[in-house]
Amino acid sequence: MPIPAFRASFPSLSNSHTIPYRAASTDRGRRRFLLGVPALAGALGLAPRSAFAQSWRGEGWSATWGCAPAGPPPAASTTSFSGQTVRMIVRASIGGNRIRVRLTNEMGNAPLTIGAAQVGLRASAQAVVAGSNHPLTFGGRTSVTIQPGSPLLSDPVYFQVAPFADLAISLYFPGTALGTTIHRDAWQTNYVSTSGNFAASSTFTISRSFASWPFLSEVDVDGGAPCVVAIGDSITDGQGSTANQNRRWPDYLARRLQSELGTAGRIGVVNRGIAGNRLLLDDPNALLAGRDVLERFDRDVLATPGIRAVIVAIGINDIVYASGTALGEMRDDLVAGYRQLIARAHARGIAILGATLPPMAGFVYYTAAREAVRQQVNSWLRSANEFDALIDWDGVLRDPSSPARIRPDYNSRDWLHPNDAGYGALANAVPLGELTSMVA
Known part of the structure; x- marks a missing residue:
């Protein structure tokens, strides 16, 4: 689907439209978090090879930012860089005293x-604070x-990062x-230089700019904070939000955690949403929509440093792209x-929250048959009590006078994706x- 740019006012996080969630049984939660005990007991009986070899156990890395x-892409639309420096901007959710970066091919x-x-x-823009650049x-x-x-993974760098700092990662x-x-x-x-190695430079002449993150998937900090991963489709990825303002719902959630909970809210929030993504199937003709969540869950969720919980909001694309x-x-x-x-999250001792599927009447792929399936899925989500908690985002977004549609004040114009105010409301419902x- 084409992705237009939209503008909307910055919403107040105090304007909460929280919908009651459904929590799973606490007994199951206790069993889940005890899964690691026998393995840990066995590990403690092994003689350590050396203090140096075991020192990594105390490093306490946690993801502060991530993407999927x-x-x-198709060959005709593949971006290329040649003898140039690429500077990419990401926002940390939590701070630390050391940092490392995960690159990917x-x-x-x-x-x-x-x-x-x-x-x-x-x-x-592309300028770095003088004296703050550190080599990786x-x-x-x-x-x-x-x-x-x-x-x-890069080697760790001693580099004091504050919560919500904008980081510039430069690759030559x-x-x-x-x-x-x-x-x-x-x-x-993000920014591409003219010819030359400007990775260590505070600024450079811009050859072009672009709005993707190539070769970059994660930034970690030390300090042992827990981490929450958000995985889903374009609604998690932020389609319809204002560019360069960090107004996706996981961004709002990270700010809410720290503004409302103080030091107890030092919890990393990592966004693994991909526009067009599905739970069940890949689209071989649209690989930029990512591998399906069942396929990428281990890499994008379970392997995230510091993860303690995952919020899953996926399934609407499976419905809208399905044949009869x-x-x-x-x-x-x-x-x-x-x-x-x-099952896979619980096997690793990770809590998992689900979300109901959003209203979509008026969206280009809406049909009555697809709406019926969305309602069936939401009915199961609300009644099954199988996620550790359920966030009723359908209830947050729907128009009370026309429940199959998104509220006009939350609509980013395509009748599926929220605007900034809608994304703030989703975060407030967590x-x-x-x-x-x-x-x-």
């Missing part, structure tokens, strides 16, 4: 060579080649790099998919007390 890589089919990499505090190394090396299909490509691994919809302007034949089985297929995610008890 996808691709490759997971969807690439050729080695990716990075000649230099730096991280600093963004001042404005990889096994002590300042340049590195990432093989196809692989991610790469000495040869030609094709943007085959990319998060398409950043809703954030597939639509008949869609309710049961989605339920089976949700149960897989619940039950903070329940969430913080899950991540504690």
